[in-house]
Amino acid sequence: MSTDVSRGSRARHDAEPARRTPAPPAGDLIDSPRFQEAVKVALANQQQRANLRHATTTIRGKRARVVAELDNWQELRQAGEQIKTRVGRHMPDYLLQFEENFTKAGGVLHWARDAEEANRIVIDLVRQTGEDELVKVKSMVTQEIDMNEALEAAGIAAWETDLAELIVQLGHDRPSHILVPAIHRNRAEVREIFLEEMGRYGTPAPEGLDDEPAHLAAAARTHLRNKFMRAKVSTSGANFLVAETGSLVVVESEGNGRMCLTLPQTLISVVGIEKLVPTFDDLEVFLQLLPRSSTGERMNPYTSVWTGVTPGDGPQAIHLVLVDNGRTKALADPIGRAALRCIRCSACLNICPVYERAGGHAYGSVYPGPIGAILNPQLRGTASEVDRSLPFASSLCGACNEVCPVRIPISDLLVHERHKVVEAKKADPPHIPHTAEPQLIKAASWVMADHKHLEWAGLGTMMGSVVLGKMLGIEKFGAMPAPLSRWTSARDVPMLPEQTFRRWWKQNRGDQK
Amino acid sequence: MTATITRKGLKVALFATCANDLMFPQSPIATVELLERLGCRVEFPEEQTCCGQIFTNTGYYDEAMGSVKNYLKAFEKYEFIVGPSGSCVGSVRHQHEMLARRDAGDAIGDRVAAVAARTYDISEFIVDVLGITDVGAYFPHRVTYHPSCHSVRVAKVGDKPLQLLKAVRGITVLDLPNSEQCCGMGGTFSLKNPDMSMAMAGDKARNVASTGAEYLVAGDNLCLLNISGVLNRTRAGIKPIHLVEILARTEGGN
Numbered sequence: 001m002s003t004d005v006s007r008g009s010r011a012r013h014d015a016e017p018a019r020r021t022p023a024p025p026a027g028d029l030i031d032s033p034r035f036q037e038a039v040k041v042a043l044a045n046q047q048q049r050a051n052l053r054h055a056t057t058t059i060r061g062k063r064a065r066v067v068a069e070l071d072n073w074q075e076l077r078q079a080g081e082q083i084k085t086r087v088g089r090h091m092p093d094y095l096l097q098f099e100e101n102f103t104k105a106g107g108v109l110h111w112a113r114d115a116e117e118a119n120r121i122v123i124d125l126v127r128q129t130g131e132d133e134l135v136k137v138k139s140m141v142t143q144e145i146d147m148n149e150a151l152e153a154a155g156i157a158a159w160e161t162d163l164a165e166l167i168v169q170l171g172h173d174r175p176s177h178i179l180v181p182a183i184h185r186n187r188a189e190v191r192e193i194f195l196e197e198m199g200r201y202g203t204p205a206p207e208g209l210d211d212e213p214a215h216l217a218a219a220a221r222t223h224l225r226n227k228f229m230r231a232k233v234s235t236s237g238a239n240f241l242v243a244e245t246g247s248l249v250v251v252e253s254e255g256n257g258r259m260c261l262t263l264p265q266t267l268i269s270v271v272g273i274e275k276l277v278p279t280f281d282d283l284e285v286f287l288q289l290l291p292r293s294s295t296g297e298r299m300n301p302y303t304s305v306w307t308g309v310t311p312g313d314g315p316q317a318i319h320l321v322l323v324d325n326g327r328t329k330a331l332a333d334p335i336g337r338a339a340l341r342c343i344r345c346s347a348c349l350n351i352c353p354v355y356e357r358a359g360g361h362a363y364g365s366v367y368p369g370p371i372g373a374i375l376n377p378q379l380r381g382t383a384s385e386v387d388r389s390l391p392f393a394s395s396l397c398g399a400c401n402e403v404c405p406v407r408i409p410i411s412d413l414l415v416h417e418r419h420k421v422v423e424a425k426k427a428d429p430p431h432i433p434h435t436a437e438p439q440l441i442k443a444a445s446w447v448m449a450d451h452k453h454l455e456w457a458g459l460g461t462m463m464g465s466v467v468l469g470k471m472l473g474i475e476k477f478g479a480m481p482a483p484l485s486r487w488t489s490a491r492d493v494p495m496l497p498e499q500t501f502r503r504w505w506k507q508n509r510g511d512q513k
Numbered sequence: 514m515t516a517t518i519t520r521k522g523l524k525v526a527l528f529a530t531c532a533n534d535l536m537f538p539q540s541p542i543a544t545v546e547l548l549e550r551l552g553c554r555v556e557f558p559e560e561q562t563c564c565g566q567i568f569t570n571t572g573y574y575d576e577a578m579g580s581v582k583n584y585l586k587a588f589e590k591y592e593f594i595v596g597p598s599g600s601c602v603g604s605v606r607h608q609h610e611m612l613a614r615r616d617a618g619d620a621i622g623d624r625v626a627a628v629a630a631r632t633y634d635i636s637e638f639i640v641d642v643l644g645i646t647d648v649g650a651y652f653p654h655r656v657t658y659h660p661s662c663h664s665v666r667v668a669k670v671g672d673k674p675l676q677l678l679k680a681v682r683g684i685t686v687l688d689l690p691n692s693e694q695c696c697g698m699g700g701t702f703s704l705k706n707p708d709m710s711m712a713m714a715g716d717k718a719r720n721v722a723s724t725g726a727e728y729l730v731a732g733d734n735l736c737l738l739n740i741s742g743v744l745n746r747t748r749a750g751i752k753p754i755h756l757v758e759i760l761a762r763t764e765g766g767n
């Protein structure tokens with residue numbers, strides 16, 4: 001595993017000498033294989049599975065403990081749900097209110113319809129400063145629009161300063177978790193990456209670096225220090241936008257965000273329109289919900305709030321790029337829009353048995369796990385293989401529904417998205433790649449619509465099973481033809497009983513009517 | 514017999530569920546025998562078929578409507594509808610109304626919602642409606658209980674199955690590690706995501722085997738089928754059994 005890391009990156013360095021920042025894996029996320037296929041690779045990676053099991057189990061436990069401390073947790077969740085639902089219903093009003101207050105405070109607002117537009121705006125803003133590099137606060141939306149690569153192509157180097165994002169960037173990798181982007185790496189792998197890569201992009205890792213977490217963090221701090229000191233431009237996302245005051249809010253754990261938000265002259269924030277909350281008081285709800293749900297902390301270590309420009313203090317040029325990129329399309333779906341309540345806490349990832357085993361990369365998006373399975377098809381549509389497969393990447397166990405701090409009914413939305421995929425299939429039959437599913441489902445639906453059909457079908461299956469069993473002299477089926485073979489390759493299936501319940505009832509209770 | 518029967522002679526419609534009818538008839542049979550022993554009059558409306566969640570959860574809403582309408586026809590005249598499956602009961606209560614309103618409008622939707630609200634998982638019915646936790650059962654074995662996802666998170670039966678289980682005479686109930694995690698069955702999930710489903714079932718089976726139980730108990734036979742399918746392959750020697758089949762057994766009885 002660890003040798004793979006260095007070998008892979010070395011090959012990439014040889015191929016791309018002109019780059020300024022480490023190259024991520026080749027290709028676009030949207031072209032990822034179907035979830036079912038990607039999972040095979042993930043399941044075969046024992047190191048990653050162990051890392052994920054350990055990390056998700058730890059964070060699940062922490063979350064459960066701090067949530068149990070609050071006796072009004074369910075009321076807080078309801079409040080979170082209601083505030084965000086209101087924002088969704090009155091989005092245009094809150095956006096305009098925010099624009100007015102943000103502008104009044106000295107900020108410059110830019111509207112971006114999609115990723116391309118957002119990236120073009122950011123590139124132009126950086127060029128206007130005359131700089132060719134910037135430091136970044138961790139941000140999901142800049143990952144979503146692939147901003148780092150757009151900047152790189154424009155000759156601008158974007159440096160990640162969050163520890164885990166730094167590990168991902170230096171590792172020529174992609175994030176695999178919303179909150180802990182390097183969750184799939186353990187500390188031995190991190191040490192390898194630091195030793196191999198830091199020197200290429202700035203201050204090298206100290207010689208003899210071991211894999212003690214404190215030493216790894218110190219190496220990162222030294223590596224980043226130089227970048228912070230010389231940075232004239234920074235970018236951030238925001239956890240919340242307050243319409244009433246025009247303020248932006250970032251919560252973080254490491255303090256790197258605080259450095260990016262205060263040291264440079266120019267701050268460019270890139271934020272999705274759904275991050276709005278109506279009033280400053282509403283933060284009271286979310287600043288309780290978010291840290292407990294995400295890191296399992298009572299309060300997050302750093303909360304930064306800024307409202308426009310303060311003369312002589314902090315950045316003197318404050319920009320905000322408000323990004324749609326599929327959000328208004330999601331908002332137009334009265335059921336699906338609940339997904340826009342998401343505050344990216346990642347509790348649903350940590351609790352999900354599928355995510356725990358698949359890891360984030362299998363989802364083919366910067367938004368993995370249960371929220372990714374419902375959000376990606378809404379933001380990106382279902383034209384790609386991976387987006388069509390995502391709503392099915394769940395056993396519908398419902399564990400995510402219970403932890404979501406804004407009460408998104410994730411299982412219901414998964415079923416809703418499945419329905420949309422099926423409707424698209426039905427409307428466009430050539431779409432269906434060699435599957436008899438709609439026909440099978442139709443036949444089964446006919447059987448279940450009338451008990452007489454069910455009795456006939458039951459009799460047929462049962463007789464087949466009994467006759468086969470008698471002929472072969474077996475009591476259980478081991479192997480079966482496809483598609484059932486997918487099931488039986490690892491499990492035994494008992495023979496069907498010789499008598500249905502219906503028959504038993506007729507024989508034993510049939511006379512009482 | 515210590516069971517106190519508070520509502521004698523209650524008429525109950527059995528919702529056998531299609532999978533139990535065809536593949537696990539011993540469970541609805543045990544449901545009939547148990548309810549009768551507790552003083553209920555059990556009827557089996559023979560028009561019934563299935564809850565339709567196999568269609569709904571695969572995204573085929575139109576195809577699920579046959580089941581929804583059929584359920585209404587079969588059960589509308591009953592006050593208590595009881596089934597031995599948290600999953601099917603959960604689907605009736607959580608999904609039928611949405612499907613009906615979408616397809617057939619609010620008049621049918623209201624009727625469907627009303628029937629759904631009168632549908633109970635067997636464990637809820639015994640504890641909440643009959644007011645019993647000790648049903649007078651006898652089962653001198655070591656068991657462990659898997660709280661199936663849909664019984665806990667959709668039907669929301671809570672710890673009622675465990676209350677009933679712990680009151681059984683002679684029984685030893687062993688804690689199942691990581692019990693609340695899904696076994697990977699998930700209806701068509703196990704066919705659409707076979708590799709992931711197997712990984713989940715394998716972990717669940719390992720946890721079950723670690724308890725040293727003789728029996729694995731659940732309120733849903735399809736989860737039992739999934740987990741015991743793996744246990745069987747590994748010759749773990751742990752038998753699957755539906756909760757209701759334990760509750761139906763009495764000392765010196767069947």
Ligand code: SF4
Pocket residue numbers: 293341342343344345346347348349371403404405406407408
């Ligand atoms: S869907 Fe809910 S639980 Fe998942 S990341 Fe968003 S807010 Fe958190």
